[in-house]
Amino acid sequence: MDPNRKTDRILDEWDAVARMARRPVRAPRRRGLAGLGSTLGLVGAALVAAALVVAVGWLGGRIASPGDVGSRGSESASPSAVQTPTPVASAVAAASSPPAPTTGPCDPANLAARITAWEGAAGSRIADVSLTSTGETPCLMPETPRPQLVDGRGAVLAQGKITAGSPMIEVATGDVLTTLVEVSNVCVQPVPPVTVAFDMGGERRLVAQPYGPTDATVPPCNGPGRPAEIQMHPWSR
Amino acid sequence: MNEDVTTQVATADMTDFAYERAYDRHWSDVFRFALAWTNEWSAAEDLAQEAFLRLWDNRRRVDWDRPVLPWLLVATRRLATDRFRKLRRRLVAMPSAASATIDPAVHDRWLDVSAALAYLSPLERTALVMTALEGATYDEAAAALDTTAGALRAAVSRARTKLETA
Numbered sequence: 001m002d003p004n005r006k007t008d009r010i011l012d013e014w015d016a017v018a019r020m021a022r023r024p025v026r027a028p029r030r031r032g033l034a035g036l037g038s039t040l041g042l043v044g045a046a047l048v049a050a051a052l053v054v055a056v057g058w059l060g061g062r063i064a065s066p067g068d069v070g071s072r073g074s075e076s077a078s079p080s081a082v083q084t085p086t087p088v089a090s091a092v093a094a095a096s097s098p099p100a101p102t103t104g105p106c107d108p109a110n111l112a113a114r115i116t117a118w119e120g121a122a123g124s125r126i127a128d129v130s131l132t133s134t135g136e137t138p139c140l141m142p143e144t145p146r147p148q149l150v151d152g153r154g155a156v157l158a159q160g161k162i163t164a165g166s167p168m169i170e171v172a173t174g175d176v177l178t179t180l181v182e183v184s185n186v187c188v189q190p191v192p193p194v195t196v197a198f199d200m201g202g203e204r205r206l207v208a209q210p211y212g213p214t215d216a217t218v219p220p221c222n223g224p225g226r227p228a229e230i231q232m233h234p235w236s237r
Numbered sequence: 238m239n240e241d242v243t244t245q246v247a248t249a250d251m252t253d254f255a256y257e258r259a260y261d262r263h264w265s266d267v268f269r270f271a272l273a274w275t276n277e278w279s280a281a282e283d284l285a286q287e288a289f290l291r292l293w294d295n296r297r298r299v300d301w302d303r304p305v306l307p308w309l310l311v312a313t314r315r316l317a318t319d320r321f322r323k324l325r326r327r328l329v330a331m332p333s334a335a336s337a338t339i340d341p342a343v344h345d346r347w348l349d350v351s352a353a354l355a356y357l358s359p360l361e362r363t364a365l366v367m368t369a370l371e372g373a374t375y376d377e378a379a380a381a382l383d384t385t386a387g388a389l390r391a392a393v394s395r396a397r398t399k400l401e402t403a
Binding site for chain 2: 005
């Protein structure tokens, strides 16, 4: 590089500025069905396989040699034995299934939500949000409340749509739910910290703890004349 | 069957690890490539994230024994080209939005640099940055930019002339 040449001076400055880029801490991963499918598929398959091995072992022992504890397992793993766990499993599930909920709506004071990460996508930003129920009794909350992006002054930077007829989800003490909130086209300069809030209806509003006290994450402004957009996935366990 | 599943889970862990390692090692390379191509800070951030999402989607098909950076750069260029086409189709004027992650002091410096480089085409800009700053050979840069080494050399020459006379 020759510092006397204009091109090299520009390139030096380009290099210095580009080095100041801050890499998002977490590598992006596709969420939802597309991304989780293969991973959950493998984990699910592993769990099913493990359950089958246990069931086959247990039932095999019963069928092949009921009194012989030592031989319980492998030699009796016949197809007929593999078919039998279903009623056993459903009987256990039926016995332990909770009674129909008779609970009331969740009080936001008993819910602790926080943004655990921001992810980038073309023209938008996606907040990973985690929610923990701290109440002493189970309660109900909408699976898809109305999301909002709010800044440090409490100004609503993006207002989501109300999902008519959103199913209710029962939340027990200590339950952890997660969701993704996608925001795009924010054309105002926010006052930190930026965070997301959830309007759960009936003047019940849950504000998530921001990612950081000075976090000012907003998506790029793609159309100054158009409103900001925000949408969320249903809460899931 | 159980052994197969165990092998699959182990493979999944390995690809996750390889993916994380690629992110640690190459995010900066991908961001800088995208920045050179787009000359837009926030668009480069978006493209880098999208390129890694594409890598995530393809993590089971990628040959992790080979360098993954060329794959990432080609994916980034394709994403950038698609993005440009979409924007042109919609006739939406993109303001050069300041990224939320750029320091205000850096932002002002970036505006000056990007203005100086705005005279160049994406190919000229990226060819110049890759060969002059990133240490890429003409062949390596040409592969990432889907062109020939000769065309790349000409692009670098044009870029230098434009910047010197601007």
